[in-house]
Amino acid sequence: MIKPIKGQLIENLLENVKAQLNLFYLALSFFTRFPVPKTMIYSEALLNKANRYFSLVGLVTGLLLGLTYVGLSHFLPVNVAILLIMVISLLLTGAFHEDGLADMADGIGGAFAREKRLSIMKDSRIGTYGAVTLVMALLFKFTLLVELAQQDSNHLLLAIVLAASLSRAVAGSLISSLPYVSNDEQSKSKPLAQAQSWAELTLLLLIGLAPLIFYASEVVFSLLLVLLFFRWFFKQWLMAKIGGFTGDCLGAAQQISELLIYLTLVAFLHNDTLTGVMG
Structure with a gap:
């Protein structure tokens, strides 16, 4: 009796691992241009569950960009190497989040009525507000x-990985606390806009926060304080402007969070305290 039970447990474990890998591949295919197995199973319900791995996609992307910078910096000036990894980042993600930032800026900056703002966000053309913001x-x-x-360069590499994962955790966490407001059934973000379970939110945040283990406590505290304040303010702002969030707003949240993480680290650098950044 023991062998059949053990075999069933192993089989169940393998099925669960396979299911989680499928969810990760869905998240990876949605947010990046990385190739995924052709055996990947897609459905809107599964794609919604894949939100737990948004920050993991960022972690993978950040690690790849960091390694790319290491290679490029050996034979190129620092500013050129950084510009190239920014280009590579845009190619890897298809400028997915940058597009959201520009669309949100156009929509909220270009109209006063909620319906008009949402309509502008759905327009693929970029306007003045979006162009300037981007x-x-x-x-x-x-x-x-x-x-x-x-x-x-070690500070830069760690910052890239941290910003890529933690910024996506911040953006993804908004799903659990704001209503989805787009009425466009063809919206590419519609499957991601459903309720987020506590388990999914916890995993999303744990992965996003993981790179913070390399930082000193004062840096961690400052980063979390800045991001928590931004998240609170951004939520209030979105509710006042459009009554919730759209996929474009999540992209904007990711971009702004990423910039805030870099800005906070640079602030420590400017005050000569970044040398003690690592715990």
């Missing part, structure tokens, strides 16, 4: 990364 965000990111690299 250019400034990219320039700001480049400047902050160069500042980190000039101090120490």
